[in-house]
Amino acid sequence: xxxxxxxxxxxxxxxxxxxxxxxxxxxxxxxxxxxxxxxxxxxxxxxxxxxxxxxxxxxxxxxxxxxxxxxxxxxxxxxxxxxxxxxxxxxxxxxxxxxxxxxxxxxxxxxxxxxxxxxxxxxxxxxxxxxxxxxxxxxxxxxxxxxxxxxxxxxxxxxxxxxxxxxxxxxxxxxxxxxxxxxxxxxxxxxxxxxxxxxxxxxxxxxxxxxxxxxxxxxxxxxxxxxxxxxxxxxxxxxxxxxxxxxxxxxxxxxxxxxxxxxxxxxxxxxxxxxxxxxxxxxxxxxxxxxxxxxxxxxxxxxxxxxxxxxxxxxxxxxxxxxxxxxxxxxxxxxxxxxxxxxxxxxxxxxxxxxxxxxxxxxxxxxxxxxxxxxxxxxxxxxxxxxxxxxxxxxxxxxxxxxxxxx
Ligand SMILES: NC(=O)NCCC[C@H](N)C(=O)O
Numbered sequence: 543x544x545x546x547x548x549x550x551x552x553x554x555x556x557x558x559x560x561x562x563x564x565x566x567x568x569x570x571x572x573x574x575x576x577x578x579x580x581x582x583x584x585x586x587x588x589x590x591x592x593x594x595x596x597x598x599x600x601x602x603x604x605x606x607x608x609x610x611x612x613x614x615x616x617x618x619x620x621x622x623x624x625x626x627x628x629x630x631x632x633x634x635x636x637x638x639x640x641x642x643x644x645x646x647x648x649x650x651x652x653x654x655x656x657x658x659x660x661x662x663x664x665x666x667x668x669x670x671x672x673x674x675x676x677x678x679x680x681x682x683x684x685x686x687x688x689x690x691x692x693x694x695x696x697x698x699x700x701x702x703x704x705x706x707x708x709x710x711x712x713x714x715x716x717x718x719x720x721x722x723x724x725x726x727x728x729x730x731x732x733x734x735x736x737x738x739x740x741x742x743x744x745x746x747x748x749x750x751x752x753x754x755x756x757x758x759x760x761x762x763x764x765x766x767x768x769x770x771x772x773x774x775x776x777x778x779x780x781x782x783x784x785x786x787x788x789x790x791x792x793x794x795x796x797x798x799x800x801x802x803x804x805x806x807x808x809x810x811x812x813x814x815x816x817x818x819x820x821x822x823x824x825x826x827x828x829x830x831x832x833x834x835x836x837x838x839x840x841x842x843x844x845x846x847x848x849x850x851x852x853x854x855x856x857x858x859x860x861x862x863x864x865x866x867x868x869x870x871x872x873x874x875x876x877x878x879x880x881x882x883x884x885x886x887x888x889x890x891x892x893x894x895x896x897x898x899x900x901x902x903x904x905x906x907x908x909x910x911x912x913x914x915x916x917x918x919x920x921x922x923x924x925x926x927x928x929x930x931x932x933x934x935x936x937x938x939x940x941x942x943x944x945x946x947x948x949x
Contacts (some may be wrong), residue, residue: 543555543946545720545945546689546692548747548947548949549744550874551876553604553876554602554876555606555608556609557610558611558943558945559681559942559943562588562931563589565664565678566676567582570738576703578676579678583930591928597907598926601906602875602879602910604915609688613658613662616654616710616713618718620654620837624717625713626654628716630642632709641769647846648668648785659676669925670705675706678934682936683943684942685740687943689704689737689945693727694728694771695766696708696728697738700756700758700809704816705718729766730765731762732765733911734762735765737758739791740936741755745843745871749775750770750779751778754783767780769864770824779820780818780819782819783810783836783838789810791838793805793939796811796864797873800880801892804848804853805889806842806850807854807870811836812836816836817836818833818834818835820842854869855888855892864889867883868882869888869937872939873942875918878898878919879917879923882924883938895922896921898920899921901924
């Protein structure tokens with residue numbers, strides 16, 4: 543299957559996920575802030591919720607669609623000695639404060655599975671007396687990279703807690719055959735800059751949105767823009783958003799639900815002005831033009847009116863409450879077919895006003911399990927249980943890295 547993503551909503555063909563494992567049980571609440579969790583997660587329930595979410599994806603995806611568990615891909619990649627050696631070298635160099643050079647020889651002797659356990663959980667019985675923090679945010683695969691058109695933008699996280707994930711992704715793209723084509727157009731960001739996948743939204747083949755957020759620095763955004771413009775994107779919209787924990791990426795306050803509809807957290811999107819810069823290429827340099835609002839920018843560049851549906855509905859408190867629990871972070875399986883956490887009831891009610899049929903995960907699977915093609919031209923908002931997953935502070939879009947969508 544050819545890997546390419548030219549839209550946020552066209553039919554999902556292939557996606558990378560991580561069903562949470564033991565690493566989430568290793569989060570000590572004393573370290574939760576440093577590990578970017580707002581609470582501790584109960585692994586078993588989180589895993590069940592995640593696997594149930596994948597059942598929704600399978601129901602809607604075409605027969606030749608593929609859902610990859612990222613750990614399976616890492617294991618395949620680490621079968622190659624060269625990939626393991628590259629990865630270990632990068633770990634040592636990019637995390638000097640961890641003193642991993644002292645165990646370099648032990649690391650090089652590890653089998654693929656032990657190396658992966660060490661990296662994800664922070665320790666392995668195969669190496670005695672050396673422990674790191676786990677990487678519990680691996681379930682938010684979105685943030686590791688973004689496939690844009692036929693290129694791949696590798697994230698450079700702002701937070702140390704997510705750096706190991708980025709190094710894993712670096713190795714995967716370099717060595718796994720799945721990425722053979724995409725890796726020819728890899729966009730890399732240097733160590734001093736930062737960008738995370740949750741800030742990158744592929745509005746169309748020509749237009750990409752990048753949040754300037756708590757996690758994506760101005761220089762990271764410019765570097766990414768340069769790479770995207772060189773690889774066929776015509777315009778990048780830099781969207782300035784509040785730099786705060788509760789909306790750490792653009793996709794926590796804004797996502798597309800259909801070709802002409804999106805969900806937005808009003809205080810940070812529709813009520814903001816003068817927060818958009820359109821960037822385009824001009825004979826080797828980058829042109830910048832200010833646009834008053836995201837609505838106007840999308841109308842100009844997508845040549846259509848977009849309907850902005852309010853996360854949380856009209857009530858102020860509900861808007862804040864449901865943004866907090868990822869109400870604005872929906873994931874589209876096809877145009878108008880979206881999934882989001884069931885607890886965001888006011889957001890679902892608002893979607894209903896705009897013609898979305900509301901369905902819980904069980905009803906959806908029952909109704910469409912044998913005929914995903916029936917989803918064409920429908921608008922369905924599918925709710926799924928995620929009260930445990932939600933404690934990690936990410937929603938359905940955060941938990942997915944689409945690598946192929948229909949043209
Ligand atoms: N795209 C996203 O918004 N991802 C959610 C990331 C949550 C994670 N705990 C973090 O703070 O990085």
